[in-house]
Amino acid sequence: MKHLKLAAALGLGIVLSACGAPDLVSRDAPFEVNAAAGNSGFSEAPRGLAVAAQTGHAHASGTEHLLPAALRENIAVSQINVRVPERLKVSEANRYYPLGDIVWREDPIGDRHAQVEKIFRDALATGTAAFQGEVPVILDVEVQRFHSLTEKARYTVGGVHSIKFRMVLRDAKTGEFLSEPHLVEADLDAFGGQQAVNAEARGLTQKVRISNHLAEVIRQELVKPEGYTNARLGFYQAVNKI
Numbered sequence: 001m002k003h004l005k006l007a008a009a010l011g012l013g014i015v016l017s018a019c020g021a022p023d024l025v026s027r028d029a030p031f032e033v034n035a036a037a038g039n040s041g042f043s044e045a046p047r048g049l050a051v052a053a054q055t056g057h058a059h060a061s062g063t064e065h066l067l068p069a070a071l072r073e074n075i076a077v078s079q080i081n082v083r084v085p086e087r088l089k090v091s092e093a094n095r096y097y098p099l100g101d102i103v104w105r106e107d108p109i110g111d112r113h114a115q116v117e118k119i120f121r122d123a124l125a126t127g128t129a130a131f132q133g134e135v136p137v138i139l140d141v142e143v144q145r146f147h148s149l150t151e152k153a154r155y156t157v158g159g160v161h162s163i164k165f166r167m168v169l170r171d172a173k174t175g176e177f178l179s180e181p182h183l184v185e186a187d188l189d190a191f192g193g194q195q196a197v198n199a200e201a202r203g204l205t206q207k208v209r210i211s212n213h214l215a216e217v218i219r220q221e222l223v224k225p226e227g228y229t230n231a232r233l234g235f236y237q238a239v240n241k242i
Helices: 002-019 047-055 112-128 193-201 206-223 235-240
Strands: 075-083 135-147 159-171 182-185 188-190
Touching: 075 112, 112 135, 112 206, 159 206, 188 206
Parallel strands: 075 135
Antiparallel strands: 135 159, 159 182, 159 188
16 A cells, blocks of 8 residues: 555656646666766767767677676776766756756755766776776766656656666776676665655765765676666666666
8 A cells, every 4th residue: 555655646747747838858878978068077979989979889788788798807907987968957946856867966056067077077987996907097978867866756666767878888907898888777775754764864875875886886797797777666667667
């Protein structure tokens, strides 16, 4: 019965959201190859991802994106490029489920693109710090979606932190691809209600949990033959795919 009530609440939130001003979503837009300089400081998309867009390699499938085993055991991430394209739409609407590519409330109101970029950059640096091999590589990441919880969802039903990004590894000396560009889905269960309050009391804020999660996601991407496998989180995860 509890789950039915939560589902009904979220469903009501979606209906109410539809009655307000529309939030545009651009999660499926292509890479911006020559975008104007944005908050990340890039004058264009990270080189590996830009080349992928131009050559048609931006949608690798299966296991084509994987590093050769010999490389996986001998890399050192010497540079991390993170880009959060300006085309990603931000929503500040306090609904159960606002539409938009970026929904983030745990930092003060401001430049959400820059805030998301910093979260990614810091988390990826943490997750790759242990890689101290002999082959220097560049990690290029372009965020596609960072949909966390609104205040309304955070302190009632909870949900899912819906996170997607594209990545590619390149040789730091030559710039050549070492892996195929590919999409990583990295959803995380989002606490709600008393569970969220209890977590915050232990220092487990949304930012802490998401940062730790992203660090582990990139670690698995670099060490596991199959890369990171997204968790199955049920109803709320399905809503994020609508």
